[in-house]
Amino acid sequence: MKRKLTKSRVLFLAVAGAAVFLVPLLVNAQRAMDTQTLPGLATEGQRKNAQSGEIIDRNVVATGSKELQAMISLGDQLWHSRDLPMSGNGQACNMCHADGSVTHPETYPKYKPQLGKVVTVQEMMGWCIAIPNQGKPGPLGSKEMNALEAYMNWNNKGQVMEIGAAPSGI
Amino acid sequence: MSEKKDALDRLMTAELSRRQFMKMSAFTGIAASLGGLVTLDFLSPSDARGVMLGGGAKPFTFAVIADQHTMGPKNNYMKLRVERSVQEINKLDPKPDFIMELGDMVHDGSDEQMKFFDELLSPLKVPIKYITGEHDWYLDMGDSYSKHYGKTTYSWDHNGVHFIALMTVMLRDFWTARGLSADERMGIAGTLNHPLPGPFHVGEKQLVWLRDDLKNVKKSTPIIIFSHSPLYYYYKAWNFWTEDAPEVHLLLEGYETVQVIHGHVHHIVTNQIGNIKFASSLSTGWPHPYPTSGLPAGSPMMPRANPANIFGGLGWEKMQVGGAGAVDVGYREWSRENVS
Numbered sequence: 001m002k003r004k005l006t007k008s009r010v011l012f013l014a015v016a017g018a019a020v021f022l023v024p025l026l027v028n029a030q031r032a033m034d035t036q037t038l039p040g041l042a043t044e045g046q047r048k049n050a051q052s053g054e055i056i057d058r059n060v061v062a063t064g065s066k067e068l069q070a071m072i073s074l075g076d077q078l079w080h081s082r083d084l085p086m087s088g089n090g091q092a093c094n095m096c097h098a099d100g101s102v103t104h105p106e107t108y109p110k111y112k113p114q115l116g117k118v119v120t121v122q123e124m125m126g127w128c129i130a131i132p133n134q135g136k137p138g139p140l141g142s143k144e145m146n147a148l149e150a151y152m153n154w155n156n157k158g159q160v161m162e163i164g165a166a167p168s169g170i
Numbered sequence: 171m172s173e174k175k176d177a178l179d180r181l182m183t184a185e186l187s188r189r190q191f192m193k194m195s196a197f198t199g200i201a202a203s204l205g206g207l208v209t210l211d212f213l214s215p216s217d218a219r220g221v222m223l224g225g226g227a228k229p230f231t232f233a234v235i236a237d238q239h240t241m242g243p244k245n246n247y248m249k250l251r252v253e254r255s256v257q258e259i260n261k262l263d264p265k266p267d268f269i270m271e272l273g274d275m276v277h278d279g280s281d282e283q284m285k286f287f288d289e290l291l292s293p294l295k296v297p298i299k300y301i302t303g304e305h306d307w308y309l310d311m312g313d314s315y316s317k318h319y320g321k322t323t324y325s326w327d328h329n330g331v332h333f334i335a336l337m338t339v340m341l342r343d344f345w346t347a348r349g350l351s352a353d354e355r356m357g358i359a360g361t362l363n364h365p366l367p368g369p370f371h372v373g374e375k376q377l378v379w380l381r382d383d384l385k386n387v388k389k390s391t392p393i394i395i396f397s398h399s400p401l402y403y404y405y406k407a408w409n410f411w412t413e414d415a416p417e418v419h420l421l422l423e424g425y426e427t428v429q430v431i432h433g434h435v436h437h438i439v440t441n442q443i444g445n446i447k448f449a450s451s452l453s454t455g456w457p458h459p460y461p462t463s464g465l466p467a468g469s470p471m472m473p474r475a476n477p478a479n480i481f482g483g484l485g486w487e488k489m490q491v492g493g494a495g496a497v498d499v500g501y502r503e504w505s506r507e508n509v510s
Contacts, residue, residue, distance in 0.1 A: 080361065089245040090277065095456050098363045098408055102459040102474060114478040132247075132477055 068150060071143075075151025078144060085144070088134035093148070096132070100155030110164045122149055227330035227392055227495040233259045233296070234487040236272035236398075236433035239305060239455030240287045247480050251454035252290045255486045258502065260295050262488065267328065269296050271319075272433030272451050273303025273339070273398035279356050280309055284318045303398040303433060304339040304370070308359035309352050323376055325383050331392045331495050334383065338397040338412050338432075340371040362408045362458075369406060369413040370399045377414070380421055392427040392495020399434045402441055402448060405461035410435050422446055429497040437483070438501055441466035449499040457483030472503060479505055 078086055079093045079100070086092065097103050108121035115127055122145050126137035138144040235255055240248050259269060276283035284306075291298065300319035307315055315322065322337040344366045345355040358364050372380075387393065395401070401418055404410035412418075422428050428446045436453035437460060448466075457475040465471070475483025481504035490498040 089247065090241040091245065091247075091456065094361065094363070096458070096475075096477070098458070101462070128477065132480075 071147045071150040072154045074143075075147035075149070075154075078148050079151050085136040085138065086129060086133065088136070091133045093128070093133070097152075100152040103152050103156065104159075105149070105153050105156050106159035106161050107163065107165045121152075122146075125149065125152075226390070227491060227493060229493055230329050230491050231262075231264070231266045232489050232491070233262065233266040233269045234272060234431060234451050234489060235259070235269060235454070236451040236486075237274040237303070237436055237453030237455050238287065239274055239277040239453070240283060240290070241277045242283050242286045248455060249290060251481065251484055252287070254481065254504070255454055256291060256293055259486070260293065266296055266488065269294065269298040270335075270396055270431070271298055271300045272396060272431070273301050274305040274433060274453075274455070275300070275303070275319075277305050277360065277455075278309060279306055279314060279360075281314045281317070284314055288318060299335065301335045301396055301398055302337055302339065304341070305356075305360050307339060308341070309356040323379060329491070331394055331491060332387045334380070334393065334395045336372060336376060336380070336395060336397050336401075336418075338370055338372050338399045338401060340373045341367045342371075344368070367409075369409060369411045372401075372412060372414050372418055377417055377421065380418065384421060384425075387425075389424050390426055392491075393422065393425055393429070394491075394495075394497060395428065395430045397430060397432045400432045400439070400441075400448060400450065401430045401446075402443060402466075403464075404435070404439070404441075404466070405464040408458070408461055410461065410464070419443060419446060427495045431487075431489070431497070431499075438472045438503070439465065439469045440499070441469060447497075449497070451487055452483075452485040452501060452503060454484050454486070473506070476505065481505060 079097075081087060082090045082092045103121075105121045108124065109118050111118050112124055112127070114131075115123065119127075120140075122140050125145065125148055126140070129135040129137040238248060238252050240252060243249070259266070275287045300322070302312065302315045302319070302322040306312075306319075312322070321335075323335065325332065325334045327333070341359055344350075344358070350358070358366050397412070399412045400410055401412050401415045403412075403415065422445065425445060430446060430448045431451060432448065433451045433453070435450050436456065436458035437450065438452065439448075439450045439460075441448040459474070460471060472483060483503065483505055485501060485503040487502060488500040490500060492498065
């Protein structure tokens with residue numbers, strides 16, 4: 001028996017064929033858009049690798065390490081700077097906090113009486129630059145503030161996270 | 171201990187070759203480690219030892235100020251703190267016999283900064299003596315210091331006590347070969363954790379001077395020594411350290427009552443090595459935290475300074491010298507009640 005190629009049958013086959021090919025394409029396109037609109041989100045493959053404890057991407061790690069090292073070095077320079085924007089009165093971070101000492105980034109966020117609220121460590125750094133150093137702190141998240149935080153945390157490696165804790169001696 | 175006697179004999183001879191000093195340095199390393207052990211025996215809370223020995227001093231007081239680090243008019247906090255110390259010392263009743271300034275009066279070693287500092291001290295009603303810190307010295311290698319404050323190595327006698335002022339911040343020449351400018355040299359010498367300069371020294375010349383100075387001092391005479399850096403090994407990474415301090419200790423062996431008073435560390439720390447007691451001075455510039463290691467056993471620790479208090483963790487000292495020449499160190503730490 002021979003089926004007739006009716007118009008409706010041709011249309012049905014065309015629609016079904018298009019659906020088989022197009023739906024996965026559309027889904028993939030949507031996923032790609034997800035990762036584009038949310039920078040930093042791992043792809044499914046990366047998530048699987050991460051869950052199994054593998055390095056996500058060696059290139060990303062190498063680049064990250066280099067970038068971080070550059071920020072730590074910049075932070076080191078700024079930490080010792082006695083000029084604006086870091087300091088308006090010649091006082092440098094390194095004087096009271098040589099090698100990032102007694103900064104206790106592991107205890108933040110915490111309540112600081114001089115700011116009257118719970119602050120992140122970068123907000124506290126901004127207070128230190130503005131008041132004791134009489135300088136002009138950069139906005140939160142600026143390259144300078146992130147570099148200072150990187151230098152400080154690098155010097156405080158190995159400290160146990162202890163949010164809110166007052167360091168010993170207070 | 172015959173090796174020790176030999177070393178002392180060599181030190182006491184008039185001719186002292188560099189080679190002998192090198193040999194002796196090897197010995198003093200051992201002496202320093204032994205000193206660390208002996209220290210524990212002397213850490214009793216009472217001061218009976220000084221009283222028993224009796225040096226025949228007439229009791230008196232003096233004041234100690236240090237590490238103001240003034241930077242001229244651009245740093246008003248530092249100016250206010252120097253002014254406060256001057257006002258408080260002027261109010262002391264009875265007046266102290268003199269004031270000792272332990273160095274780092276200014277931060278960048280310039281003539282202008284020293285003029286500014288001298289102006290702040292001008293209301294003082296008591297005579298004042300000075301020694302240099304590294305910040306007063308390394309811009310022009312002591313030219314401005316000498317012009318404003320005179321000598322930095324000298325001794326004198328007062329009320330039965332022999333006082334010695336030393337220059338303890340000699341650094342090896344790290345600038346000539348690198349072609350550094352005077353400002354660069356000052357900046358590096360003045361950064362306590364800079365890797366380039368290495369530790370402070372008293373130096374051979376001053377050791378010979380000290381040896382000769384002590385020739386006429388009886389073993390029972392109380393001695394008080396002023397130095398900028400701590401005259402012992404405290405924390406090398408921040409240059410809380412005088413490399414040839416053990417050689418000074420050796421010269422002081424046998425003296426019954428010896429007190430070293432030093433600046434540089436900007437916090438309260440005390441120590442005892444053999445017969446020698448050490449006490450730091452507070453700063454009015456800024457407080458240094460305690461290092462993560464090296465604090466001498468038995469030293470008091472002050473609380474962390476509050477950065478929101480411009481006087482926090484800072485201050486000066488009133489020293490009470492007893493009849494035996496023992497020194498009662500009275501820390502006038504501004505953020506706390508008077509502490510000894």
